[in-house]
Amino acid sequence: PAELEALLVTHPAVLDAAVVRKADEEAGEVPKAFIVLKADDASKSTQAEAIMGWVAERVAPHKRIRHLEFIEQIPKSASGKILRRVLMDRDKPR
Known part of the structure; x- marks a missing residue:
């Protein structure tokens, strides 16, 4: 996660980031990023796609972010x- 976090905070739209593991039926676990944006100027779905694509260009396929959530x-x-643990608990079904 630290490698992905370090990469994410270099993106021009990202203020802060954290990466945790998320359960996945196919792969077992995949990276999920929690992102704090610098500004809320574009739609979040557009930002999510742009950030995930930007990371995908810079890391190996197995390290690509599969899920992304914006938080304050x-x-x-x-x-x-x-x-x-706080971030991982956000994903657990209640």
Whole structure:
């Protein structure tokens, strides 16, 4: 996830990013990105496609982001570490 996060924050539209694993029937697990946008100037579906395509051009096929969700803020601990468990819990069915 750290490699994808480092790449994502270099995208011009991305302010902050976190990547977690997401269960997938075919692959077992795939990367899911949580993104905080710098500005809300384009439609989110257009932004999602553009960001996922941009990442796909720069990483190996198995590292491509398969799911993307826009959020207001990446949850972090007091020391600045990403709270991945909080993000993974958002995806669990209730």
